[in-house]
Amino acid sequence: MNNFKVFFFILIPTIILSFSGFSQTKNITLKELADKKAKQSYDFPSEKTYLSFDKPYYAVGDTIWFKAYVTLENHLPSPISKILYVDLINQKDSVVESLKIPIKNSVGKGSFLLPYPNFKEGNYHLRAYTKWMLNFGEAYFFKKNIVIGNALSKTLITQINFDGSINDKSQNVKTKIIFKDEYGKVLADKKVNWEVTADYERVARGRETTNAKGEVFFNFNTDNKVALNTGTLTTSLDAGDNRTLMATFPLKTAILEYDLQFFPEGGDLIDGITTKVAFKAQRSDGLGANFTGKIVDDQGIEIATISPSHVGIGNFEMTPKKDRKYFANVKFPNGKQKTLPLPNVKSNGITLSTEIKKDSLNIHIKANDAYLENNKNQLFYIAAQNSKTLFYAAQSIVRVKDFNINIPVDKLPTGILQISLLNQAFEPLSERLTFIQRKDDMKITLRPDLPAYKSRSKIKMSIQTSGGLDMTAGNYAVSVINEAKVPYDDDKATTILSYFLLNSDLAGYIEKPNYYFKNVGPKKITDLDNLMLTQGYVKFVYKDVAADKSPNIVAFPENSLTISGTIRKNDGLPLQNGRILFQIPDKYFNTTGTTDKEGHFKFENLIFKDSSEVVINARNNLDSKNLRINVDGEAFPSIYKNINSADDVLNIDSALETYLKSSKIEHQSAFLLREVVVKAAATKKIDHSNYPALTGLSPIADRQLDGAQFQGCNLLVNCLSAAGLTYQDQQLYLSKTYNQGLKVPIEIYVNGLQVDVNYLASLDPKAIDNIEVFNNDGLTGINKLNGTSGVVSINMKELKKTPVTKEQLKDLFGPTNVLTYKPRGYSADREFYTPKFAGPRTSLQAQDNRTTIYWNPYVITDKDGKGSFEFYNSDDKGPYKITIEGIDANGNIGRAVYTYELRQ
Secondary structure, three states, rough: OHHHHOOOOOOOOOOOEEOOOOOOOOOOHHHHHHHHHHHHHHHOOEEEEEEEEEOOOEEEEOOOEEEEEEEEOOOOOOOOOOOOEEEEOOOOOOOOEEEEEEEEEEEEEEEEEEOOOOOEEEEEEEEEHHHHHHHHOOHHHEEEEEEEEOOOOOOEEEEEEEEEEEEEOOOOOOOOEEEEEEOOOOOOOEEEEEEEEEEEEEEEEEEEEOOOOOOOEEEEEEOOOHHHHEEEEEEEEEEOOOOOEEEEOOOOOOOOOEEEEEEEEEOOEEEOOOOEEEEEEEOOOEEEEEOOEEEEOOOOEEEEEEEOOOOOOEEEEEEEOOOOOEEEEEEEOOOOEEEOOOOEOOOOEEEEEEEEOOOOEEEEEOOOOHHHHHHHOOOOEEEEEOOOEEEEEEEEEEOOOEEEEEEEEHOOOEEEEEEEEEEOOOOOOEEEEEEOOOOOOEEEEEEEOOOOOOOOEEEEEEEEEEEOOOOOOOOEEEEEEOOOOOOOOOHHOHHHHHHHHOOEEEEOOOOOOHHHHHOHHHHHHHHHHHHHHHEEEOOOOHHHHHHHOOOOOOOOOOOOEEEEEEEEOOOOOOOOOOOEEEEEHHHEEEEEEOOOOEEEEEEEEOOOOOOOEEEEEEOOOOOHEEEEEEEOOOOOOHHHHHHHOHOOOOOHHHOHHHHHHHHHHHOOOOOHHHHHHOOOOOOOOOHHHHOHHHHHOOOOEEEEEEEHHHHHOOOHHHHHHHHEEEEEEEEEEEEHHOOOOOOOEEEEHHHHHHOOOHHHOOOOHHEEEEEEEOOOOOOOOOOHHOOOEEEEEEOOOOOOOOOOOOHHHHHOOOOOEEEEEOOOEEEOOOOOOOOOOOOOOOOOOOOEEEEEEEEEEEEEEEOOEEEEEEEEOOOOOOEEEEEEEEEEEOOOOEEEEEEEEEOO
């Protein structure tokens, strides 16, 4: 195994060098820095996680299948965490479903069901993390956009286009919408009411009539002070037969502004030093923008012409002068012209640049005359690190203004290398990211057993991995999709290569990340280097390492499911050495424990499924009737802004048109069931809209839970964490804001009546119909009036007025020394169904209309890199795509795509 794979575990000596143009100093502290960095990496290792999916997008009625990998920073399987959390989040930044996945040998698998009507069409995003990752911040979480279309209950198909502009006084938007019914037929001559809402206020509205093509055209404008890009446009179309069809559109792209930023290599423009300057043009929605332009100085002399090479990114070279200012005169696609300043030129400075020539990384350090004169014989350092591991370090003193360092590429790992030029206090003087691509990385080859296949025939694929570092047995995920039904631009994909080598180390959004790893040639190598120059880095600070500054540990690794809590007497004192019986009835499991002097108890190494009932019994103690059991809640991270929101799809109906047609056929039985249900008598829904005090809230709650989830609760406040609420210090909070440090309680309503948190102790959880949670108070003014944050509406069942029996009273006021509730356990483990056809399809057999033909999250190769898998083709002709990606025990990561055509 090469040194850079072992470095994480074995503290090998860091390379301490002096190089041409330098003289070595006796005051050597760089070795101490390297030792401290190695110790910190060993004491506080960082985890990463990556999820493979069976396909790039989904529809209501589908199942999202995924496999999870949990690794250390250098892709080595992580032995630290045994539980992974995966949250599916909607566009309103609310968790709609959360899974708890067991991790074994650093991998796990899971699935999200997307049933109608629980899921709607929209842009969702997903995050995955271990509790240990909470110590290092959300930058270490895996994040991915998930687009979900709808073919089951779709009654209205729309396509919208905006043409917006902004001036000194107002924002103006021209709008065109096409309306079609669920069969794709245009809805002509229909009345359409529309309304624009922004900053919780209606800012425009109108009424139009669709033309013969189902189109409506209208304009609206607002004051510049209105945050229009955060607003929504809502339309209601009168379809006849007393049917009103609603559609809502975000206004994020209604008005697109353009921006252009400049990034000198090494960080600064320095007088007299020829410098590569990268640039990045972006639209206000986060996507790269095209433009044309020129770089000129303050005397109008042209320095360079510029235009992007890829997704708004490119570079040019210039030799700046300290007595000049520089500008970019550019023209954007909307016709607007701008003059934008470049960074100011520093009169003295030192910088570094990089270039990969053949098999060597060349680091070029340049100082101008002024810097050399002012800093001659000053100590400084060069350090290069990848994924928090130091791979190169050198120190010397400034003696000349131009020198080179060469590092063989085979001494470095594939991925992003952060090169820093540091002063004696370990503060950065210049920094540069560069991407290292080794030629001996792992390759995966797929070979079919036959040259051609028929429908429903069995395919056996053999796997052979090669290259890599000390290759060994590997664990891979394989997906096979019908590409005719699931078309996708593979450049946009988040793959195991793009995530581990780019996304997990770079801050912010990366457009089309897989572009840099497909059919790589000179242009893509240049484009990737431009990305290195323009993207922020998730990095450590050398100064903090030198000062022994450690991360703030707020959560510890989880090795198993754990339930803990406290038992107190009615006077508030803890129960010392109390006896506890712990039971999981559906697993026939029971064990005993005792409380410590603080009344704490803890049960570890538990295994149970989500929704399993757990019983904690403290009856076997003196005066047990006066005991009260409280269970500790779980810590959850706040929901941060989706960094991948630029990938949101505005017109999902048209973007996923091909797939949704196939989805409708695939889920036809469910679709027909929906048709029957619509014609049946509607059951009155119990929700906040039933109560006048809450009608100003959003029509759709940020989170809604069925009352059945709380049936096993003894005390309701102990079970509200599933609703995204935190009960602490006799108050109830939104977990989202509480974890961000905003300790403002939520407003509580029960059946439309305002109550305090103590009232919840009187509620019978069995009588709850549903609970709705709102992150804000909408148009009600509730929070402003009461100084609260958010609203929770607890809607009780409509109970028949019958005499209450003695047994019912007993159930209503259950004992406090026995707690029965349903904690979060491991999520249900589902298996992907793979049919085994006996032969060609007969007239009595149903058509196989699946879009995902095969999904296997556990395909294993042996120590020689060999393995295989087999599956059956579906009935449909056309192109099929097999994707395999994974990792071996030594941290070699790989991905391969194989396509074949089914012609008969």
